[in-house]
Amino acid sequence: MASEKPKRGxxxxxxxxxxxxxxxxxxxKQMGSSNWDHEVPQRPFPCPECKRPMVRLGRYFKAPRKHAVRKWREVEALYAAGARFD
Ligand SMILES: [Zn+2]
Known part of the structure; x- marks a missing residue:
């Protein structure tokens, strides 16, 4: 009997x-999301805090600290301008 092992790599x-x-x-981070495989549908992802839909910023986005309000404003402006961190 051949046992099925999980394939690595x-x-x-x-x-x-x-x-x-x-x-x-x-x-x-949204598990099961993909920024390159278009077969993976984009799911709505409401914020756990305020339940508003969150914005998809991409794989390489690094969040500023919570108190870095100015940094967050910059990110928001970048997002509004179409910047993504894929
Ligand atoms: Zn929120």
Missing amino acids: VPHATNKVHFACFACRKSF
Whole structure:
């Protein structure tokens, strides 16, 4: 009987994409999201705090500290201008 072992090194179709809530100045990773595989549908991802839909910022987004209000404003302005961190 051949036992089925989990395959190592097999690329995953998905990765973790950073989402952020500008209202709460928080960022989360969404499991099972993908920023390159378009077969993976984008799911709505409400903020756990305020339940507003979070914005999808991409894989390489690094959230500023919660108290860095000016930094968050910059990120929000970048997002509004179409910047993504894929
Ligand atoms: Zn929020």
